[in-house]
Amino acid sequence: MINSSLKQLSTALAAKQVSSVELTQAYLDRIDALNPHINAYITLDPAKSLAQAQAADAKIAAGEAQPLTGIPLAQKDIFCANGWRTTCGSKMLETFIAPYDAHVISQFDAVGAVNLGKTNMDEFAMGSSNETSYFGGVKNPWDTTRVPGGSSGGSAAAVAARLCAAATGTDTGGSIRQPASLCGFTGLKPTYGLVSRFGMIAFASSLDQAGPMAKSAEDCAMMLNVMAGFDSRDSTSVQREKEDYTRGLAAMQADKPLQGLRIGLPKEYFADGLNAEVAKVIETAIAQYQALGAQIVEISLPNNNLSIPVYYVLAPAEASSNLSRYDGVRYGHRAADYTDLLDMYMKSRAEGFGAEVKRRILIGTYVLSAGYYDAYYLKAQQIRRLIAQDFTEAFKHCDVIMGPAAPSTAFKVGEKTNDPVAMYLEDLYTIAVNLAGLPGMSIPAGFVHTTEGKALPVGLQIIGNYFDEARMLNVGHAYQQVTDWHTRMPEGI
Amino acid sequence: MALNLDDIKRIAHLARIQVSEQEAQATLSKLSGIIGLIEQMQAVDTTGIVPMSHSQDVTQRLRDDVVTSDNQRERFQSIAPATQDGLYLVPKVIE
Numbered sequence: 001m002i003n004s005s006l007k008q009l010s011t012a013l014a015a016k017q018v019s020s021v022e023l024t025q026a027y028l029d030r031i032d033a034l035n036p037h038i039n040a041y042i043t044l045d046p047a048k049s050l051a052q053a054q055a056a057d058a059k060i061a062a063g064e065a066q067p068l069t070g071i072p073l074a075q076k077d078i079f080c081a082n083g084w085r086t087t088c089g090s091k092m093l094e095t096f097i098a099p100y101d102a103h104v105i106s107q108f109d110a111v112g113a114v115n116l117g118k119t120n121m122d123e124f125a126m127g128s129s130n131e132t133s134y135f136g137g138v139k140n141p142w143d144t145t146r147v148p149g150g151s152s153g154g155s156a157a158a159v160a161a162r163l164c165a166a167a168t169g170t171d172t173g174g175s176i177r178q179p180a181s182l183c184g185f186t187g188l189k190p191t192y193g194l195v196s197r198f199g200m201i202a203f204a205s206s207l208d209q210a211g212p213m214a215k216s217a218e219d220c221a222m223m224l225n226v227m228a229g230f231d232s233r234d235s236t237s238v239q240r241e242k243e244d245y246t247r248g249l250a251a252m253q254a255d256k257p258l259q260g261l262r263i264g265l266p267k268e269y270f271a272d273g274l275n276a277e278v279a280k281v282i283e284t285a286i287a288q289y290q291a292l293g294a295q296i297v298e299i300s301l302p303n304n305n306l307s308i309p310v311y312y313v314l315a316p317a318e319a320s321s322n323l324s325r326y327d328g329v330r331y332g333h334r335a336a337d338y339t340d341l342l343d344m345y346m347k348s349r350a351e352g353f354g355a356e357v358k359r360r361i362l363i364g365t366y367v368l369s370a371g372y373y374d375a376y377y378l379k380a381q382q383i384r385r386l387i388a389q390d391f392t393e394a395f396k397h398c399d400v401i402m403g404p405a406a407p408s409t410a411f412k413v414g415e416k417t418n419d420p421v422a423m424y425l426e427d428l429y430t431i432a433v434n435l436a437g438l439p440g441m442s443i444p445a446g447f448v449h450t451t452e453g454k455a456l457p458v459g460l461q462i463i464g465n466y467f468d469e470a471r472m473l474n475v476g477h478a479y480q481q482v483t484d485w486h487t488r489m490p491e492g493i
Numbered sequence: 494m495a496l497n498l499d500d501i502k503r504i505a506h507l508a509r510i511q512v513s514e515q516e517a518q519a520t521l522s523k524l525s526g527i528i529g530l531i532e533q534m535q536a537v538d539t540t541g542i543v544p545m546s547h548s549q550d551v552t553q554r555l556r557d558d559v560v561t562s563d564n565q566r567e568r569f570q571s572i573a574p575a576t577q578d579g580l581y582l583v584p585k586v587i588e
Contacts, residue, residue, distance in 0.1 A: 099568050192548045206547055235553060309533045320508060329581050334574035341584045350511035358510055362501070362520065363527055365508040379534050388545060415504030422527050475506020
């Protein structure tokens with residue numbers, strides 16, 4: 001059951017082969033047994049989860065089931081969920097009980113999905129290894145001496161270790177795709193504006209986007225059907241017709257289902273910085289796509305290397321502004337001792353934020369400070385346009401872009417914690433997609449074997465044009481019909 | 494642009510984050526590395542390029558000027574560090 005697809009689980013629930021309460025309890029038991037080793041969840045509330053499961057069973061019995069009714073899901077702890085502790089991985093929000101639901105949470109509630117718990121993450125989503133979490137790092141289920149990636153590391157480990165049927169994540173610079181690559185599952189960052197950011201704790205508002213993290217492209221399509229949609233409470237939510245992202249998935253029977261698909265390979269994604277063994281896995285996956293009928297086009301994203309410098313101006317600048325709300329007055333941590341209001345602000349923030357979050361607030365404050373705005377913030381916004389234009393040009397010659405999602409496989413715990421710049425380079429292939437606002441996904445494409453005999457997953461990134469998620473999911477699904485990487489589970493799980 | 498210790502302290506003050514001398518030192522070396530990374534941007538000629546603040550050319554939506562949510566003061570203040578009579582409590586700011 002734990003390796004079943006969402007469709008299979010949905011069918012089993014509809015046929016009463018299993019109840020949502022039984023399914024939820026089975027996952028809670030697995031979490032009980034495995035979470036102490038993996039640390040994927042920050043907050044569990046079995047009574048709440050089981051009450052939701054009971055309600056879902058009633059819904060199913062009444063014949064009102066929808067595709068995800070009764071399915072146990074993990075929610076990244078960045079989404080406010082009414083009555084649930086919502087920490088965003090920070091001491092600042094250690095005791096914060098959200099007084100309302102994020103749009104994503106209410107969408108899942110509306111279809112009767114079960115919230116299994118809130119998953120661990122890098123503090124305020126700032127990190128690529130999940131090591132900046134105040135609640136301790138998450139272990140990669142494929143090798144527990146290694147990181148799961150980040151910032152959605154808890155959701156990633158929960159999906160990989162089958163501690164949920166599927167999960168949600170958010171992606172500001174790669175936080176869904178990089179952990180999907182490092183933990184061996186399918187993760188999709190939608191087009192900016194497709195999923196409402198209402199109730200999703202803000203990091204860098206012009207880049208943040210929520211998306212599904214699940215075993216397969218088909219599962220992601222089912223999740224996205226629930227998550228996507230206009231919400232007037234998010235000023236950047238896009239007003240467009242609802243789509244059924246599963247609509248093209250069944251029609252994959254032909255011998256060459258991707259005949260005519262043009263895949264762009266950016267030469268910059270296969271240059272220095274990419275691990276040779278990862279490159280081999282990606283090349284094999286591309287060859288598989290050619291066998292499915294796709295045609296390869298060489299493209300160039302000449303400004304890709306600038307995406308990291310640009311991101312580390314824009315994201316911290318937006319973060320320094322967004323995180324100014326944590327002042328110890330209305331909610332969140334307040335220092336115990338202080339002399340006056342200023343001292344209270346300064347101590348509360350010094351105690352409540354971790355080192356990486358402070359670093360980013362300081363960078364953001366610096367680049368926005370008087371005299372530096374033009375040289376940093378404005379310059380970064382100008383280069384952001386150049387980066388977006390590279391993609392516009394590339395999509396004149398191809399339908400999707402493919403490459404690695406991360407430059408290497410999962411690295412060791414502690415390996416990059418003392419070198420922020422080395423950590424930032426983890427997102428070399430993902431950040432430009434956020435800057436351009438495009439959709440991107442990572443699907444399992446194979447493994448690299450370590451000298452210690454561990455198999456470490458490698459993700460293939462698929463980048464689509466704006467609002468082309470349905471096509472990307474079809475492209476992922478076609479590959480998953482002829483390969484079984486997405487069904488593999490870590491040993492001992 | 495090289496940073497010095499006074500810059501770190503000034504920025505930290507602007508950001509309302511207390512830093513000790515020792516933290517300021519450690520922050521200086523890490524931030525200098527990051528600023529070095531950011532400096533790569535200066536090599537690019539961006540004359541005449543319109544800054545991009547948002548990935549889609551959308552305009553701000555307008556709505557009718559009506560009340561859209563209920564008063565939930567008690568609920569929201571129940572998670573505040575200190576309140577009294579429906580007000581948030583902070584240290585005295587006016588003598």
